[in-house]
Amino acid sequence: MARVALVNLASLPMPGNEPIFPIGLRCVQDALDRADHRTRLIDFVEDPGALEDLSWATEPWDAIGFTIRNIDPIDMSCDGHVEHYEAFVNRVRQALAAAGQNPLLVGGGPGYSLFADQLLARLGFDVGVVGPGEQAMLDILSDPERYREAGRNITGRRYSGFMTDLLQHPKSLMETYTKFEDAMIGVETRRKTCYQGCVYCPYAYISGENSGDLKPLDLIASELRAIHASGIRRVFFTDGIFNSELRYAKEVVRLVTDLNLPGLTWSAYFTPKPFDDEFAELLAGSKVEFVVISPDSLDDRVMKLLGKTFGTRHVDRCLERCRRHGIPTRVSVVFGGPGEDRESVRNSAQYINSRLEDGELVMHVGYRVLPQTGMARQLNMPDDDLVGPTFYPFHPDLFSWIIQDLDSRFMPAKVLINFMAVRSSSKRMTKVPLPAGLQDAAPTEFPYLALSRQLPLV
Ligand code: B12
Ligand code: SF4
Structure with a gap:
């Protein structure tokens, strides 16, 4: 002991x-x-x-x-x-x-x-x-x-108790976090590495060696009941992608519906593909708070460069299914990735303006470069240099393009304030120079590798 x-x-x-x-x-x-x-x-x-x-x-x-x-x-x-x-x-x-x-x-x-x-x-x-x-x-x-x-x-390495042991959190810790407005708790349904390979994403590395364990539904049910009894009403299923295995995802959604815990809502990260009508119908009946999808760009060329295995037509279909079933959605877009140019910003903005409703866009600017990702390999930066916030380089006019192209309804005061703060920070960040040997093989169209807050500001 x-x-x-x-x-x-x-x-x-x-x-x-x-x-x-x-x-x-x-x-x-x-x-x-x-x-x-x-x-x-x-x-x-x-x-x-x-x-x-x-x-x-x-x-x-x-x-x-x-x-x-x-x-x-x-x-x-x-x-x-x-x-x-x-x-x-x-x-x-x-x-x-x-x-x-x-x-x-x-x-x-x-x-x-x-x-x-x-x-x-x-x-x-x-x-x-x-x-x-x-x-x-x-x-x-x-x-x-x-x-x-x-x-x-x-x-x-794999922990077999994930499949057998009921995770019951101490009451006092639960009560501590219940006090927060909109308190939300994470629940694991699976230990499985994501099958996709988005260039900025380290999930597969973080998840490490795992056997693809799917937690038995009766354990998930008991966890949800205990969470509900503690007063927490919002759950986030922590999978990289909740519906990457549609059959299991449907079982979990059915379970949430059958449990019928008053006031309990839930959310997760979803992919637009696979996402069929039956799934949408099940989601609608399960009090899902919103379906979060992360195409990250709405320009097919940039989506491909980001490593997405779906395109705008899959986003279209997913949104259409959600709308038909009255499911609230959130669409995450991060401007400033590989290949982002004037044209791709225009395309993404056009998509957003014409197809998204107010409040549906979650927008960020700048991709944080993390170790063990395709992006880090592209930039060929040593992990040591990435500890301080480091971002993929983007065109200095990116912010102006976004403001010009995006409907103002997607820039309410709170978003605009953050947007301006990000813009002024980006100007003050250090531009990490390309190493001499790399000049020819520049992975980006910029004369520098990345924007970093770690080095002294210039
Ligand atoms: C689900 C999730 C969320 C949910 C969380 C919902 C909730 N209420 O819990 C939401 C969407 C809210 C969210 C938000 C954010 N997230 Co998040 N999130 C995740 C995700 C996908 C899973 C995390 C998780 O809960 N896993 C399940 C638990 C059980 O696993 P775990 O925490 O990893 O713990 C295991 C091991 O790490 C280890 N372990 C943990 N502690 C310890 C301690 C010791 C001593 C040892 C030995 C081992 C050990 O053992 C545990 C059991 O096996 C991860 C990515 C990933 N695949 O890990 C990103 C991740 C953790 N998030 C990340 C970030 C940055 C954020 C945000 C800051 C994003 C933002 N700008 O808003 C916020 C911050 C949230 C906050 N307040 O802290 C980063 C963190 C790394 C980083 N880049 O700094 C990650 C890794 C994703 C990424 N893009 O890189 N997130
Ligand atoms: S789909 Fe999501 S979890 Fe999977 S690699 Fe891409 S960003 Fe990461």
Whole structure:
């Protein structure tokens, strides 16, 4: 039996951070509890005092696990979170040294997995986990001394309890997050890597080795009942793409309908293909809050360059089905990807103006370049250089094109303010120069590689 503190670094107060219920860390905690380890989850939303008073850290723990969910808010106007993590972990380390304690320090979480080598060094963890954490953490705790000062990351592996164990969250933690307006909690239905290969997306890497487990429906039902009983009314199914396997997705939707939990709504990331009439009908009956699709561009050429396996005609059909069944939709578009030019912005804007209703567009500008993605490979930038918010280069007139082309109804005051903040931040960002050897093989049409907030502003 080991004594383990699990710290939710995603609950630190940081500009641009809006903490959400820590389901990843709860999965790890649940697995450890079931194996008779003694755990305590430290969450600074639940216990703000734990931020200053580090007495929890100096209890005689055998290990302290830190979860890192986000590296930055993926918004050009926001700074990254890594410095905040560094400052906090340093304080913990000082408190431990002063108390003569030396627990094993372990890192994990989706953000951590992306930059595991960089964060391991910067945060001084003994060991880190890339991907699913339950089994890896059990392995580490079975022989902690083997990992002391190991200075390396291990790859998470399948956890069989995902298929058998009911994940029941502690009441107090649930109540903490219920207090937020529009409180929403994540629910996992599957452990399966996404089959698509969008050039900016690291999901396949983060999900790591997994066996494609589909959670049994009775476990999902019990989780949903407990969530509902705690007062939370909004659920987000956390799959990369909820309907990539349509048959299973339909079963989950039927389950939500059959459970008929008063006031419960849900959402997820959807793909326009596969998406048939029967699915739309089931969704309509299930109180889905909205169907979020992410074509990211509405210009077929750019969609292809982004690696999308569907085109605007599939978006058309999906929207048409949703409309016919009265299902609210959200369409995510990120301007400024590979191949984005005057023409593609015009095409996307024309599509949006003519086919989307008010409130249906979710718009961003700029693609955050993340390690282990096609985009990072295209730019050939080392992972070390990507830790600070780094974006794919785009044409300086991009913002003007969008304003010229997009109907003002898609730019309500809140969107416009953020848009302006992003525009002025982008102007102040460092333009990372192309390395000399790469000039000829420039992957972009720009004389620089990327926009970065990490390097000193010029
Ligand atoms: C679902 C999801 C959402 C949902 C969350 C719904 C909810 N209420 O939970 C929504 C749509 C709201 C959302 C929003 C955002 N998200 Co999001 N989201 C995801 C997604 C697809 C799944 C995350 C998830 O819940 N997985 C299921 C849980 C169980 O897994 P897990 O958290 O990874 O935990 C496992 C392991 O990481 C590990 N582990 C976790 N903690 C620890 C600790 C230790 C010690 C160890 C050893 C292991 C370990 O073990 C766990 C169990 O196996 C991921 C991508 C992905 N495939 O991971 C992006 C992702 C996490 N999101 C990301 C981001 C950036 C955001 C936003 C900032 C986007 C934005 N600009 O709005 C916001 C911020 C939300 C917030 N307030 O924190 C990034 C984070 C990395 C980064 N780039 O910084 C990711 C990786 C996607 C990406 N584009 O890169 N998101
Ligand atoms: S479809 Fe979604 S989860 Fe899959 S690779 Fe593309 S962006 Fe990532």
